[in-house]
Amino acid sequence: MSSPSSPYDEALASTLIDRSIRERIVLVAVALPGDDDEQVDASLDELALLVDTAGADEVARMVQRRDAPDHTWYVGKGKADELKALCLAVDADTVVFDNELAPAQQFNLEKLLGRTAIDRTAVILDIFGQNAHTMEGKAQVELALLRYRLPRLRRGASAKLSQQRGGVGGRFGSGETKIETDRRRIMRRITKLERELASLAETRALQRQGRRRSGLASVAIVGYTNAGKSTLLNRLTDSGVLTENRLFATLDPTTRRLALPGGEPVLLTDTVGFISRLPHGLVESFQGTLEVAALADYLVHVVDASAPDPAGQIAAVREVLDEIDASDVPELLVFNKADLAPGPAEELAADHPGSVALSAVSGEGVEDFLRTLGDRLRSLSTVYELVVPYERGDVLAAVHREGEVVSVGDGETSWTIRARLSDASAGRLAEFVVEADGRPMERDESGSLVEVRP
Template sequence: MTNAEPNFYLDEELEATEDWDDDFQTGYADEPDPEDLTTGEMDLAERHQLRRVASLRTELEDITEVEYRQLRLERVVLVGVWTDGTVEDAENSMAELALLAETAGSEVLDAIYQRRQSPDPATYVGRGKVEGLAEIVKATGADTVICDGELAPSQLRNLEDRLKVKVVDRTALILDIFAQHAKSKEGQAQVELAQLSYMKQRLRGWGGNLSRQVGGRVAGGAGIGGRGPGETKIETDRRRINTKIAKLRRELKEMKGTRDTKRQERRRNHIPSVSIAGYTNAGKSSLLNRLTDAGVLVEDALFATLDPTTRRTTTADGRVYTMSDTVGFVRHLPHQLVEAFRSTLEEVADSDLVLHVVDGSHPDPEGQIAAVREVFAEIGATDVPELVVINKADQADPMVIARLRQREPHSVVVSAKTGEGIAEALRIVEGELPRPGVEFKALLPYGRGDLINRLHQQGEITSMEHTGDGTIVVGRANPDLAGELEAYAL
């Protein structure tokens, strides 16, 4: 006996699905349309597509297996030397080092610091502290030690010999973060140049690897003319690094020419420029998005954006100016990075106004201000007019904001997240942009609407009156534009 089956008609079933909601069909009702995403949101989604997850392990316990794999975050122990300042300064520095380590993709297990007049010239920390550090490394199972300072090659070698694990310093850690986040061709070349400059003095191999020489009967495949003592491996590696550094410098010089050409074009058209600079993760990209709708990447992480972004915007009265986001600064920013990113940082030195963004919710905002101004002095930007923008007002302590306002009278308090204070910041920026230097009064024919448009973009119009003979315009203009207006001067 068979069960009776209901009649099934394909056309009727297809008609029944016509009214289904598209979101229900796809199963992704909350997923935004890719066409509606900004460039920064797409970059952030791409960065988050692959993340290393803490405590995720894929171990094969069967000893007969050929492979033994373990996927996990790099486990690190932080070490610092406190030479001056207060205990809070030392703790803030170690907390920042922990954030840098987590941004680089590691798991911080422990952190220690030592009070000394100066770092130990042989091992950075004292001999007893090295023995205690070795016990901590062994007990926690750490595979890396990160030091809060730039180590000399001898200090690096001595620590690795005694701890039996990899040792990196603050400079190498920051360079690693930059290598992860650089996207543009120029940014990648700048980071590679900084890494090679740092690495050249710290070449080291296990055992006698770097002391091996090319020579003998085989001569390393060199054949006739290649026999003899030859170069050691460390000499060969150093020569290759120098060759690569020279090549990168030539490439960056060509890229700098392109950047200089764009800058000269803006100067020729008398377009003012505003640079947004400040400590890393102070909210520079968020502020740029709020002021210009740039749509650049925003992430709550150190050095989230490295590649500079320039956007064209206008004032309330129609004048055109540019606003540029720059790479973030940090305490003890490696000199290799400052040198490699000099062409990018010149945007700050050549700008007409610098918006110095400060994180008002940070435990030590004054220290951030001092660190940024040290970099300003290094790149020759101390003479550029500066407006301190105290960001994150929605999270900051009102007492801290009041203290910063008292210390920095020329400042404004904003919140790039909520929009608080943005209108006031724009008003101050527009008021401090350089004004055209030549006053004029002209009767422009109605056929010269192009001059009226240029006056709106590049000059200041005080009054405008339409008459039967043309438009009487009074205002200020740049010398080039004022020269063209002389033919219609009153």
């Protein structure tokens, strides 16, 4: 193995465990008022999938119903003792709570149980760490992890958090040989990562400006993790994006050009999958990546039609969209995996008027989806009327390239063109624009299009 070139690579090099040895995990959930048994079981099932994705096996689970979490162990003292006995009986390596543990609770549990105790957030961070491949993805994951670890280090939460170790939730130890991680070193690292990500965000903003100048509509594919977003992108664009039947297989956004049935091109971007109770720190760290959804012209919200609770997944995704200020972006609901759904996926689509059902693997329903997406985007665009002299064939070509031409009329000296254009394209062609959606237009002193006032 080559020498580590960054703190992230150093952490990976010193803490990766032997993949042939899978940890034995006990799952724990505390059901609070308002949580019904079905919800708790479904959440634990999802946690079991997360643990499996992280490279470990569930060997037992425990549930306690309480009016409020215990401030010392989260579960009650008696249940904590039962948990210790259960861990001994099944020879568990780690206990994973479906609830978020406070640093002191985590420390107390590890001291009582004599083994590692982590929560759902740590497992998700671990998976993100395994799947981060680009410089930006690694920086985002490391920043989220350090923000998660900092309060635990400050409160002296378990030496294990600062030692080199492998296992679920612990692949990113400091990589240092000393036992206690220096808090000031972590703070310096956080500051450096924030600067790096801010610089990358500026670069991405410039790239986005370039794309907007192209006049192409921007469409972001969002949805629950493992809903089939990357598979759909591959089906539509032959992009060759990695697709796996596992959670969070995609962390880095991928943008491809797509021609809709009407001929108009759009930019289609695959995004990181969401999950219920996605850690807030992770959302903050991935803000730069997630903003592609907030800045898109339209969202394609992919839902796994074969999932036990599609409605719950829709709600979880919309909760994250609201957190990143993308809730106002219009969306098209797409029920994927129609060929695997327990019942007709069309029934799900019927319960959500305007949605479509398809299978990204087989291609069933894809043509209907593309027609619907094209219609939705056209409904958002403005129909401009342009008068273009015959000698300006380059302008006619630009209108065809950047928009959807509705009609072309031949005059004595010019074409009269009606076309759907983005605001950016219309701005570049402002000298030829005479109407927008039937309203007379003219250019003001700055060259911008304004409506002619009577």
